[in-house]
Amino acid sequence: MRILLLVHSFNSLSQRVFVELDERGHEVSVEFDVNDANTIEAVELFSPDVIIAPFLKRAIPEAIWKNHLCLIVHPGIEGDKGPSAVDWAILKDEKQWGVTVLQADEEMDAGPVWATRNFDMREATKSSLYRNEVTNAALDAVLEALGKVEQRSATHLALDDAANDLHGTWQPAMKQSDRQINWHEDNTQTVLRKIRSADGVPGLHDELYGRKLFLFDGREAVGLEGGAGEVIARSGPALCRATTDGAVWIGHVRDRGSDHPFKLPATCVLSELLPELPEIPVDSDHGYREISVRAQGAVCFLSFDFYNGAMSTDQCERLLEAYVQAAKQDTRVIVLEGGDDFWSNGMHLNVIEASQNPAEESWRNINAINDLAKAIIETTSHLTIAAISGNAGAGGVFLARACDEVWVREGVLLNPHYKDMGNLYGSEYWSYLLPRFVGAQKSGEITNRRLPMGASEAVRLGLADRSFGGSTTECAEMVEIRASEFASADQFNKRIAFKRQRRLVDEGKKPLADYRREELAKMKQNFFGFDPSYHVARYNFVYKVAKSRTPVTLARHRDQRPDNPGSVDQRHSPFERKVS
Ligand code: COA
Ligand code: THG
Numbered sequence: 001m002r003i004l005l006l007v008h009s010f011n012s013l014s015q016r017v018f019v020e021l022d023e024r025g026h027e028v029s030v031e032f033d034v035n036d037a038n039t040i041e042a043v044e045l046f047s048p049d050v051i052i053a054p055f056l057k058r059a060i061p062e063a064i065w066k067n068h069l070c071l072i073v074h075p076g077i078e079g080d081k082g083p084s085a086v087d088w089a090i091l092k093d094e095k096q097w098g099v100t101v102l103q104a105d106e107e108m109d110a111g112p113v114w115a116t117r118n119f120d121m122r123e124a125t126k127s128s129l130y131r132n133e134v135t136n137a138a139l140d141a142v143l144e145a146l147g148k149v150e151q152r153s154a155t156h157l158a159l160d161d162a163a164n165d166l167h168g169t170w171q172p173a174m175k176q177s178d179r180q181i182n183w184h185e186d187n188t189q190t191v192l193r194k195i196r197s198a199d200g201v202p203g204l205h206d207e208l209y210g211r212k213l214f215l216f217d218g219r220e221a222v223g224l225e226g227g228a229g230e231v232i233a234r235s236g237p238a239l240c241r242a243t244t245d246g247a248v249w250i251g252h253v254r255d256r257g258s259d260h261p262f263k264l265p266a267t268c269v270l271s272e273l274l275p276e277l278p279e280i281p282v283d284s285d286h287g288y289r290e291i292s293v294r295a296q297g298a299v300c301f302l303s304f305d306f307y308n309g310a311m312s313t314d315q316c317e318r319l320l321e322a323y324v325q326a327a328k329q330d331t332r333v334i335v336l337e338g339g340d341d342f343w344s345n346g347m348h349l350n351v352i353e354a355s356q357n358p359a360e361e362s363w364r365n366i367n368a369i370n371d372l373a374k375a376i377i378e379t380t381s382h383l384t385i386a387a388i389s390g391n392a393g394a395g396g397v398f399l400a401r402a403c404d405e406v407w408v409r410e411g412v413l414l415n416p417h418y419k420d421m422g423n424l425y426g427s428e429y430w431s432y433l434l435p436r437f438v439g440a441q442k443s444g445e446i447t448n449r450r451l452p453m454g455a456s457e458a459v460r461l462g463l464a465d466r467s468f469g470g471s472t473t474e475c476a477e478m479v480e481i482r483a484s485e486f487a488s489a490d491q492f493n494k495r496i497a498f499k500r501q502r503r504l505v506d507e508g509k510k511p512l513a514d515y516r517r518e519e520l521a522k523m524k525q526n527f528f529g530f531d532p533s534y535h536v537a538r539y540n541f542v543y544k545v546a547k548s549r550t551p552v553t554l555a556r557h558r559d560q561r562p563d564n565p566g567s568v569d570q571r572h573s574p575f576e577r578k579v580s
Contacts, residue, residue: 001150004048005030006039006070007055009547010554012391013073013135014054015413019454020139021146030554032547036061042550043068046557050149052142053104057083060104070104071114071145073138075130078116080168081109086126086134087174090197096166097121097129099137101145114145118166123192125199125217128341131391132472136411176205183229188246192218195248200308203254203263208239209273216263217251217307223286234274236282236290237265249288252307260354262542263308268354283318290315291322296480298332298487300382309342309396312351313361316368320375327379332487332496335385335479336376336403340472343388343412344396346428349421353542358535359527366427366523369395370516373428376402377512380500383486387479388464389472394418397463398428401437404499406464407482408455409475416463417450420551422537425522432515436506438462450553 003026007014010030021028031042033056043051043064051070053060060070076085077098089097098118105111117137122129179194181204186194195218198204203214208231217238226232226242233240238249253266260269267274280287291304304311304319311319326334338344347365355361376384376399386400388408393415400406408414416434418426426447434443438461446453446461458464466482468475485491506512526534539545552559 001049001146002027002046003029003146004042004046004051004557006033006042006051006053006060007031008033008057009055011055012131012413013138015415015452016135016139016411016454017052017054017073017142019413019452019457020143023454023456027556029556030550031557032550032555033058034548034550036063038549040064042555042557050146054138054142059108062106065104069149071101071142072104072109072111073142074100074102074109075134075138076100076109076171077118077166077168078113078164080171082171082173084171084174086129087179087197088171089121090126090129090193091174091179093193094121097133098166099134099141101138101141114148115141116164117141118164123196124340125196127200131341176202179204181206183241183243186243188220188243188248191243191248192220195250208241208253209270211255211270211273212257213269214254214256215250216253217249219249219251219288221247221249221286221288224280231274231277233280234267234277235280235284235287237267238282238288239266239270239274239277240280240288251288262350262353262544264350264354268351283322291318293322293326295329295331297484298492299335299480299483300326300329300331300333301335301337302326303337303339304344305339306342306344309339309345309390309392310348310350311344311346311365311369311396312348313364313368315348316365316372320368320372323372323375327375327382331382332492333383333385333483334379335387335483336400337387337389337476337479338392338400339390342390342396343386343392344399345391345393346395346399349538350542353538358538362527362534363524366395366520369399370427370429370520373399373402374512374516377429377432378503380496380503383492383495383499385479385483385486387476387483388412388414389475391415394421394424395426395428395430398426398430398433401433401463402429404495405466405486406458407479408458408464408467409472410455410467410469412455414453414455414458414463416453417447419447419450420537421541422526422533422535423531424526424534424537425519427516427519427523429512429515429519431519432506432510432512434463450551 029046051068054073078100096118100116101114103111117140119133119137179197181191181194195204195215199216203216206215221240224247228242228244230242231239232242238251240247240249250266252263253269254263255269283289283291294301306315352358352361384403385405386403391413397414397416418424455467459467468478
């Protein structure tokens, strides 16, 4: 089918729907909801069989939904309506929630229901639930709805109400006052629920040291307590604030009134206002933990749960240190697990944007990631596995490919390209790793097409070695089993010998240092050169400047490039018309 995705932005849910529909052979194109005239034009250009809105904030114009089937993905149970569905589900501590695919109509979210899926809620941030449970349920429901469209069976509501005992209703847009923390009354669980209901956007409005702030990244501070509402400790990027029955870490905040009005580590934003506070070592048992290491038999698991998968210079340096320590242990395999929601999204664009000298900080950051990638590539004592359970983008993907094996959970999205960031050349030894694992031709295609990729395609191309289905937990269990098989004497000896040999041969052909030098020469141009594209793109990314048009890589109906398979111009080529 020809399917147009109409989106507010190409967020992770839209990307997942895009990848999965493409994988199933549909012809998919994307249009950003910039204005009604644009959207109408897109529909005329593409003439889709069906329009799907995985993430849309505004009304679809009547001219469209009256003439085309438009399916809206609503992140709420059947009957639920309104723009803050998941926020309310978290705040109200719902035990189950769901996703509904409904037909666009005059009244928002009130059209006929085509499919719905429920799931168990988890104690996690809104964006984590969105990227996992909501996205999986949405995909299932979209596929069911499309199945009905394809069979031209009963249009909608083949739903058995009795089978679905959850039924929602209209809920208004959530206001900050709905979730305001009362530090003298709220216990830890309530505080965390309020923060999570607003994390990643818009954040929870609060006040600290006389500054109005938005809080993110709240975690329980185990074993700490103090006078309710008082800031009692710090740890790396985080501040610890006491609740009525314990304390929470606040890892990130946004100060809308400051020079850097975007999300940053809390201790950076408040550095000038902080009094002397007890410092609890970062990554320690009672501190704010991002990196942890656990050994299980001959396998060492290294997890690094960096907020939003962004890795600053400091975080890369800490991770490198942890990695070096892990590689000194008497184990055989190191599994790099990344974090729960992201494996890695490369260098930390927010921290770079906020630094005194963003070009210099970009340089430090890319070198710090490169040092880590180099250490991984040059490890000959251990076999290394990147176990990718959360999404990865840009340098994060190539950092994973530095490992001997890359294993991905099905449902994970990879964005193995840099060019969207102002034509950034990229580093992390990608120019060595990508051709080596996927071949020269595919390397060029992957980096130029700038599209997300699912687990199956990653394996087909050689960007990953295997994929695992099942839930996050089931996948982690499989990784443990397979990793321990790797550590068996037989497998280990064979593979480690091959690995050492391969590294020697590769180094002989072209030293690793040469790849780095060449990549960094290009990056130096990106950071310090005449063309400011990277700095502009980074600013737009960090400040979330809305896109004013859809890139042609996504809007295939607008793509006039001659070799574009989805291009409307190719299908009704002007040449053909001339000839005929
Ligand atoms: N630095 C800082 N923040 C980052 C980041 C990075 N490298 N990558 C992602 N984030 C943040 C986003 O700003 C967003 O913030 P929010 O919590 O305020 O919404 C959050 O992580 C989630 O990212 P989002 O873009 O919504 O996720 P996605 O799954 O839709 O898209 C990417 C993932 C990787 C395509 C996209 O985030 C991206 O292009 N990141 C930049 C990658 C990059 O160029 N890195 C530098 C080169 S190494
Ligand atoms: N029919 C049509 N278009 C649609 C939907 C539909 N577009 C997408 C939409 N469903 C998704 N659902 C909603 C429901 C309510 C609101 C927005 C999207 C809403 N918005 C507030 C407003 O517009 O004033 C703003 C809220 C905010 O900013 O947070 O109430 O079913 N044709």
